[in-house]
Amino acid sequence: MxxxxxxxxxxxxxxxxxxAVAEAVRSLWITRGPRVAAFxxxxxxxxxxxxxxxxxxxxxALHLALVAEGVGPGDEVVTxxxxxxxxxxxxVHVGATPVLADVDPDTGCLDxxxxxxxxxxxxxxVIPVDYAxxxxxxxxxxxLAARHGLFLLEDAAHALGAAYRGAPVGRGGHWTAFSFYATxxxxxxxxGALVCPSEExxxxxxxxxxxxLSKHAWARYTEAGSWFYEVHQPGFKYNMTDIDAALGLVQLxxxxxxxxxxxxxxxxxxxxxxxEPALEVPAVRPDVRPAWHLYPLRIRPERLDxxxxxxxxxxxxxxxxxxVHFIPIHYxxxxxxxxxxxxxxxxxxxxxxxxxxxxxxxxxxxxxxxEDVIAAVRDVAARHAR
Ligand SMILES: *Cc1c(COP(=O)(O)O)cnc(C)c1O
Numbered sequence: 001m002x003x004x005x006x007x008x009x010x011x012x013x014x015x016x017x018x019x020a021v022a023e024a025v026r027s028l029w030i031t032r033g034p035r036v037a038a039f040x041x042x043x044x045x046x047x048x049x050x051x052x053x054x055x056x057x058x059x060x061a062l063h064l065a066l067v068a069e070g071v072g073p074g075d076e077v078v079t080x081x082x083x084x085x086x087x088x089x090x091x092v093h094v095g096a097t098p099v100l101a102d103v104d105p106d107t108g109c110l111d112x113x114x115x116x117x118x119x120x121x122x123x124x125x126v127i128p129v130d131y132a133x134x135x136x137x138x139x140x141x142x143x144l145a146a147r148h149g150l151f152l153l154e155d156a157a158h159a160l161g162a163a164y165r166g167a168p169v170g171r172g173g174h175w176t177a178f179s180f181y182a183t184x185x186x187x188x189x190x191x192g193a194l195v196c197p198s199e200e201x202x203x204x205x206x207x208x209x210x211x212x213l214s215k216h217a218w219a220r221y222t223e224a225g226s227w228f229y230e231v232h233q234p235g236f237k238y239n240m241t242d243i244d245a246a247l248g249l250v251q252l253x254x255x256x257x258x259x260x261x262x263x264x265x266x267x268x269x270x271x272x273x274x275x276e277p278a279l280e281v282p283a284v285r286p287d288v289r290p291a292w293h294l295y296p297l298r299i300r301p302e303r304l305d306x307x308x309x310x311x312x313x314x315x316x317x318x319x320x321x322x323x324v325h326f327i328p329i330h331y332x333x334x335x336x337x338x339x340x341x342x343x344x345x346x347x348x349x350x351x352x353x354x355x356x357x358x359x360x361x362x363x364x365x366x367x368x369x370x371e372d373v374i375a376a377v378r379d380v381a382a383r384h385a386r
C-alpha cells in the first residue's frame with residue numbers, strides 16, 4: 001500500500017508559469033491587456049479557428065453564448081443530465097427552460113436520438129457536453145440543428161485537445177465553450193474561452209463580456225484608447241485578465257506534452273482493466289481522439305458484493321483519491337423541485353452515475369502512481385468479487 005495519499009487531481013504548473021505570472025504583475029497589466037489578446041490568438045491558432053473570446057470561466061462562456069443568441073423566457077434549451085450544474089444553471093439564468101434528454105450508455109454523452117424526441121416548437125438550441133473529454137456525435141448534432149433551425153452550443157469544458165473525425169473540437173463552426181478551471185486539462189486558475197460562429201457573434205460576445213461597453217473600451221486607458229464609450233445592452237463582467245492569460249500562454253505551449261502524458265496513462269488503465277469482469281472501461285468511438293480529462297471507470301454491481309460508494313471508500317483506505325462525475329442534474333433539489341423531474345426519468349444517466357468512479361488522471365502522475373492506482377482497484381475488485 002502507498003505511504004502517502006494520492007490526490008484525485010493536481011494542477012500541472014511549473015516555474016515557467018510562476019515566472020510568467022510574476023512578469024504580468026511587474027508589467028502592471030493585471031486586467032485585460034496584451035497577454036489576453038496573445039492567448040486568444042494562440043488558442044485560435046491551436047484550434048485552427050478565427051473567432052475566440054477568452055473569458056472569466058466556461059460558465060461565463062456558456063452564459064454569453066445564450067445571451068448572444070437572445071435566449072430568454074419561453075424558450076427551451078436541451079442538455080444532458082450527466083454534466084456539471086453550470087451547463088444547466090446558465091439556461092435558468094437567462095430565464096429559459098432547461099429540457100433534459102438521456103445519454104448514450106457507452107460514452108455518457110448526450111444522445112442525439114433522445115434530443116430529437118425532446119424537441120418542441122419552443123426549442124431554441126442544444127448544449128451537448130463532451131463527457132470526460134470524449135467528443136459528442138457532432139455530425140448528428142449538426143444535422144439535427146440544421147434541420148430544426150437550432151443553435152448548437154458545445155460544452156467542451158473537458159475537451160480541449162480532443163478531435164472528432166480528424167478535426168479539433170472547437171472547429172465545428174458552432175459555439176464551443178472551453179474551461180480553464182484548476183482541474184481542467186489546461187488551466188489559467190479560473191478561465192474559459194468561447195469559440196463563436198461568426199465575426200459578428202464574436203463582437204457581440206466581446207461587448208457583452210465587458211458590461212456592454214462599446215467596442216474596444218478595454219483599451220481605453222492606453223495611448224491609442226479613448227475615454228468615450230456607450231452601452232446599448234447591459235453586459236457582464238466576464239473578461240479574462242492578463243495574470244490568467246500569462247499562465248494560459250505557458251500552459252498552451254506545454255499542452256501537447258501534457259495531453260500525450262494523459263493519453264499514455266489512459267492507455268495503461270484501459271489495458272489494465274479491460275479484462276476485469278467487475279469493471280467496465282470507458283468506450284472510445286473509432287472516429288474520435290478523446291482529450292482524456294477524466295478516466296470514468298464503471299463497476300459492474302452484479303459481479304461485486306459492494307456498491308460504488310463502498311468501492312470509493314475502499315480506494316480511499318488504500319490512499320487513492322477519486323471522484324464521481326456527475327450527480328445527475330435532476331437529483332439536485334432545486335432542479336428536482338422546480339422542474340418536477342422524478343428519479344428514473346433518465347435511466348441511462350442514472351445508471352452511469354451509480355456505477356462511475358473517476359480515477360486520478362493528470363500529467364504529473366508518475367508511472368509508480370499509476371501502478372498504485374491499478375493495484376488498489378484490482379485489490380478492491382478481487383476482495384469484493386462474487
Ligand atoms: C468545469 C465544467 C464547467 C464549468 O467550468 P468553469 O470554467 O469552472 O466555469 C462547465 N461544464 C462542465 C461539463 C464542466 O466540467
